Amino acid sequence: MLEGIIVKGIGGMYEVETPQGRLRCTLRGRLRLTMDRVLVGDGVKVSLGGEGTGVVEDVLPRRNELIRPAIANIDQVLVVFAVRNPKPNLLLLDRILVQAELMDLASVVVLNKADLNPQGAQELKALYASIPYPTITASTVQPQGLEELREVLQGKVSVLAGPSGVGKSSLLNALSPELKLQTGQVSEKIQRGRHTTRSVELLPFGQGYVADTPGFSQLYLEPGQEDTLQFAFPEFARYRDACQFRGCLHRQEPGCAVLKALEMGKIAPSRYEHYLTLFQEVLPCY
Ligand SMILES: Nc1nc2c(ncn2[C@@H]2O[C@H](COP(=O)(O)OP(=O)(O)OP(=O)(O)O)[C@@H](O)[C@H]2O)c(=O)[nH]1
Ligand SMILES: [Mg+2]
Ligand SMILES: [Zn+2]
Known part of the structure; x- marks a missing residue:
């Protein structure tokens, strides 16, 4: 069996780059059951067919x-x-x-x-x-x-x-x-x-x-990340520790150092506004 990396997938066919060149592959039956069992970028094990073809037998663990x-x-x-x-x-x-x-x-x-x-x-x-x-x-x-x-x-x-x-x-x-x-x-x-x-x-x-990749115009973040969202804004990092309250979420809390930095022009208004927009979006849905 050969190891390779999936470089392209269209309509159930996958192109896999291997040490023996590029192979056109189908998936072994059980891999076809769930849709994102294989993605472009996956490392895979392939059994060789003839004439540049093969079958994806296994998907290696994903890093991300x-x-x-x-x-x-x-x-x-x-x-x-x-x-x-x-x-x-x-x-x-x-x-x-x-x-x-x-x-x-x-x-x-x-x-x-x-x-x-x-x-x-x-x-x-x-x-x-x-x-x-x-x-x-x-x-x-x-x-x-x-x-x-x-x-x-x-x-x-x-x-x-x-x-x-x-x-x-x-x-x-x-x-x-x-x-x-x-x-x-x-x-x-x-x-x-x-x-x-x-x-x-x-x-x-x-x-x-x-x-x-194909361009896209929408992307939704997964709900339930209201506590972690602030860590996805690197420019908050240097102010966060100076907030009055531990667990401050930088919205209306008194003594919030992030809000103060915003007022002083140290954080871009568009970024802070998007923090608030995305915060609403990642609130858990009940
Ligand atoms: N003026 C200008 N036009 C550009 C530049 N780069 C690309 N374009 C034009 O922008 C248009 C779109 O370019 P693409 O490379 O197809 O854009 P894409 O991001 O791959 O788009 P999708 O494949 O649809 O997601 C083409 O008409 C390009 O000629 C640039 O630096 N300046
Ligand atoms: Mg393009
Ligand atoms: Zn704060």
Whole structure:
């Protein structure tokens, strides 16, 4: 039996990268019973068929798994947004960052299409770099940020997450033209991409892998995390211990050091507002 990694899955067929090259595989019956028994990124054991085919016999234990995009065993999330066309949705951006933090995954913020709004790109970069997240302003049209991106991807398994039309596939093409990933226009009128990328795919990149994924516009956090949510906001960390009450959730509590930092302009208003929005969302439902 061979060990390999699932790099793509479409309609019950899976492509598995193995030491003997890429195999087209089906799943052994019992693995077909539950839908997310196998994900792109899973390590698997494969029995060889003929002519580049095989059967996935077993799935190795998972290190982690992201819900959206659905992928397993990743090292970091590149949160990709365009600074214009489509207009950046910062609540969605913060949601993705929070999802990654709650899973203990490293994130890099990528602000693409800097050519369309250089000033907006610098402002957003200042916001996210101060949290601090590694933040890259990029453009595939007036090339910039590409070498920084290449460095960040080196030797890791990375996933590109973000809305449709922000340029995830374009960025990968700019780094590796041989990938020839399909890209699509953004509708100016409705400010939305056309969902050009249809499935998650892990692409070999240098010593690592990078996953191109379909853009998405919604993401819901799981309820029951109201106590842990604050830890997904790294910029709260340096104030939290100075709150008057232990277990302060930084909403209206007296003597809250996070609220004070917000008032003094040390925490970005958009981030705090999104904390409150997401707090409502993760309250347990009765
Ligand atoms: N002005 C500008 N346009 C860009 C840039 N990068 C990509 N685009 C354009 O943005 C559009 C969408 O790019 P894609 O790479 O298909 O976007 P995507 O994020 O992969 O979208 P989905 O696959 O639908 O999730 C294309 O028309 C690209 O040419 C950039 O840096 N500047
Ligand atoms: Mg794409
Ligand atoms: Zn507080």
